[in-house]
Amino acid sequence: MAEKALPRLTRLLGIMAYVQDQGESPFEELAEHFGVSVSQIRKDVNALWSAGLPGHAGGDLIDFDAYLYEQDVASIVDSQGVTQIRLSTREAVALVGALSSMLASGAAPDVAMSANDKIRALLGADDPVTVVPTADVDRAIAAALQQAVIRKRVVEVDYVDAADRRTSRTIEPHRLVAIDAVAYVECYCRRAQDYRTLRIDRMVGANVTKEPVVCPPADASGFSLVPQFQATVLAARGARWVLEDLPGVRLYEVGDDVRATFDVVDVDWVADRLLAIAPYLRLVEPEPVREALAQHADAVLAAVAG
Amino acid sequence: MVADAAERLLNLIIALTHAPRRMTRDEIRDTVEGYAPRPRGADEADVKKSDAAFERMFERDKDDLRRMGVPLRTVTDPLDGADIGYKIIAADAAMPPLDLTPAEVAVLSLAAEYWQGATLGDDARLALTKVASHTPHQVTEPMPWAARATASRDATSMLVDAIHERQVIRFDYTSSSSGYGHRTVEPWRLVVRGGTEYLVGRDVDKDETRTYRVSRVHGTVKITGEAGAFERPAEIPSSIFSDSMGGHAVIALRPESGHALRARATPLDDVTARDLAVESASIGVTASELANVHAPGEWELFSIRYEHLDMLRDEVLSLRGGAKVISPEALADSVVDFARRALEVARG
Numbered sequence: 001m002a003e004k005a006l007p008r009l010t011r012l013l014g015i016m017a018y019v020q021d022q023g024e025s026p027f028e029e030l031a032e033h034f035g036v037s038v039s040q041i042r043k044d045v046n047a048l049w050s051a052g053l054p055g056h057a058g059g060d061l062i063d064f065d066a067y068l069y070e071q072d073v074a075s076i077v078d079s080q081g082v083t084q085i086r087l088s089t090r091e092a093v094a095l096v097g098a099l100s101s102m103l104a105s106g107a108a109p110d111v112a113m114s115a116n117d118k119i120r121a122l123l124g125a126d127d128p129v130t131v132v133p134t135a136d137v138d139r140a141i142a143a144a145l146q147q148a149v150i151r152k153r154v155v156e157v158d159y160v161d162a163a164d165r166r167t168s169r170t171i172e173p174h175r176l177v178a179i180d181a182v183a184y185v186e187c188y189c190r191r192a193q194d195y196r197t198l199r200i201d202r203m204v205g206a207n208v209t210k211e212p213v214v215c216p217p218a219d220a221s222g223f224s225l226v227p228q229f230q231a232t233v234l235a236a237r238g239a240r241w242v243l244e245d246l247p248g249v250r251l252y253e254v255g256d257d258v259r260a261t262f263d264v265v266d267v268d269w270v271a272d273r274l275l276a277i278a279p280y281l282r283l284v285e286p287e288p289v290r291e292a293l294a295q296h297a298d299a300v301l302a303a304v305a306g
Numbered sequence: 307m308v309a310d311a312a313e314r315l316l317n318l319i320i321a322l323t324h325a326p327r328r329m330t331r332d333e334i335r336d337t338v339e340g341y342a343p344r345p346r347g348a349d350e351a352d353v354k355k356s357d358a359a360f361e362r363m364f365e366r367d368k369d370d371l372r373r374m375g376v377p378l379r380t381v382t383d384p385l386d387g388a389d390i391g392y393k394i395i396a397a398d399a400a401m402p403p404l405d406l407t408p409a410e411v412a413v414l415s416l417a418a419e420y421w422q423g424a425t426l427g428d429d430a431r432l433a434l435t436k437v438a439s440h441t442p443h444q445v446t447e448p449m450p451w452a453a454r455a456t457a458s459r460d461a462t463s464m465l466v467d468a469i470h471e472r473q474v475i476r477f478d479y480t481s482s483s484s485g486y487g488h489r490t491v492e493p494w495r496l497v498v499r500g501g502t503e504y505l506v507g508r509d510v511d512k513d514e515t516r517t518y519r520v521s522r523v524h525g526t527v528k529i530t531g532e533a534g535a536f537e538r539p540a541e542i543p544s545s546i547f548s549d550s551m552g553g554h555a556v557i558a559l560r561p562e563s564g565h566a567l568r569a570r571a572t573p574l575d576d577v578t579a580r581d582l583a584v585e586s587a588s589i590g591v592t593a594s595e596l597a598n599v600h601a602p603g604e605w606e607l608f609s610i611r612y613e614h615l616d617m618l619r620d621e622v623l624s625l626r627g628g629a630k631v632i633s634p635e636a637l638a639d640s641v642v643d644f645a646r647r648a649l650e651v652a653r654g
Binding site for chain 1: 310311312313315316317319320321323324337338339370372373374375376396398399400401402404405406407409410411412413414416417420421426427428429430431432433434435436437438439440442443445449450451452453454455462463465466467469470478480485486495496497521522523524525560562563564565566569619620622623624625626627628629630638641642643644645646647648649651652653
């Protein structure tokens with residue numbers, strides 16, 4: 001299929017802006033810079049060369065240096081005033097939204113703040129997004145992990161897992177990841193002897209050692225977990241927003257209810273999500289999910305009584 | 307004739323930028339490379355077909371140009387209001403200098419990955435090409451950072467568009483207080499706070515300023531009505547996101563449990579607990595309630611600020627008995643209610 005119009009148009013304008021700013025530019029440099037092949041750059045330059053004012057009279061077209069073109073170098077003789085278009089609101093929001101999420105998580109490099117400020121300045125009064133910072137992540141722990149990732153050093157952490165067990169782990173950190181504005185570190189965990197993705201806000205301490213990281217990063221992302229089985233839930237429509245976020249979910253409207261079929265990786269995690277929408281639930285299948293849900297509910301009620 | 311849409315759009319941009327005053331649809335159709343000129347000497351049916359094809363193509367091209375941020379001006383003939391022409395002012399259209407460092411450009415490149423399959427991912431990629439246009443080439447090492455939105459919804463990009471165009475929207479929503487229903491809203495702003503996206507706007511039916519959690523919007527957002535349908539207030543009312551939102555809760559935790567909660571909470575020792583009991587009006591706990599629960603070694607008391615009662619309820623529930631709510635009463639009651647309702651479904 002042919003490339004979509006907007007990515008190509010944006011690159012065509014980009015080549016014009018880049019070559020005007022930087023002067024003579026080898027096709028190979030343009031190809032690397034814009035992430036396409038050299039032959040695509042040649043096609044792009046040809047397309048630009050034959051673009052111009054209506055009528056296409058001599059002197060009304062974009063013009064490149066023909067001698068340099070033969071040597072695979074772009075050099076503009078006449079630009080016809082063509083250059084890059086400003087960012088649209090949506091484009092700027094797409095950048096700002098992602099950066100804000102990283103910044104809010106605490107898992108962002110220092111330059112994310114200045115990059116964010118520069119893009120937000122473009123939006124000016126038209127900026128449709130406000131980001132209110134909060135302080136859930138321990139900044140000292142986040143900063144320690146940043147240093148460890150940059151300098152490739154082993155870290156000793158005190159970690160509290162989802163089942164609320166506190167453990168000390170020695171990890172080899174590879175990358176900091178912000179997922180839905182929550183910060184994680186992708187690492188090799190020596191205690192588990194496997195790759196893990198650990199939430200930074202579940203760390204109560206982090207100590208950067210002098211020992212270098214030796215394990216290579218995992219090929220796969222830490223989130224490609226294998227589902228154990230499928231579960232089905234029937235719930236009132238008001239629970240739909242929670243069900244929409246279950247992994248691999250398929251939703252069907254059944255009258256005023258919604259039926260969700262989804263993958264179960266961790267039955268306790270699923271039970272937590274279901275407990276949060278308990279008043280909406282009508283039917284839960286299969287039995288192991290019901291049992292986990294019942295156990296969680298029993299434990300909550302026992303605590304209230306005790 | 308140029309068949310490629312990108313090349314046709316490029317010629318259209320050049321023509322509209324250079325037009326001394328404006329170009330009408332007919333002038334664009336007859337002269338801009340890439341459009342089929344009006345047929346001469348054809349019969350009526352062919353003319354109609356050709357007219358319709360041009361209209362479709364030109365409307366799509368206008369949408370594409372606006373989507374990529376080209377400020378396309380409509381210039382009406384002063385003598386004939388129905389005679390519409392188009393013009394691009396070069397100074398409005400050009401990208402202002404950004405002065406980004408190579409490190410800043412590299413961090414922006416993480417943004418395209420963030421949105422994954424959602425529509426805003428396409429916009430992020432276009433934005434990166436634009437940013438790269440005015441940045442010298444430099445080979446950068448892969449950065450040890452990444453960002454992703456697992457539940458990034460097309461709802462977010464629809465909301466951004468609707469806010470920008472000032473169009474009324476309609477969507478299905480589950481509120482934490484009043485349950486499921488339809489909402490018709492004038493969207494004012496997106497607010498991101500603590501990783502949660504909120505829409506602030508005016509609920510048209512209730513005629514009140516409201517805040518909606520974007521994650522609680524079901525499925526897609528429908529845009530209704532014309533652009534420019536309302537005025538956005540210059541500033542959102544500060545009361546919406548002030549400290550008055552939410553309140554303070556007192557939670558009892560088992561030793562060695564609720565670590566994530568502890569990290570945000572203030573521990574209440576005997577003295578503080580007694581002081582709080584004296585000021586019980588402010589937190590709604592009586593001295594006897596505190597005394598009941600404050601059995602050393604079994605439970606430890608914490609005071610914690612919350613913004614949304616239901617989020618704190620979910621957190622308490624997920625601790626599976628490692629926590630219980632002392633105050634406020636509404637929170638304690640709703641924890642019990644949820645656990646009982648879960649048992650009804652699970653055990654019948």
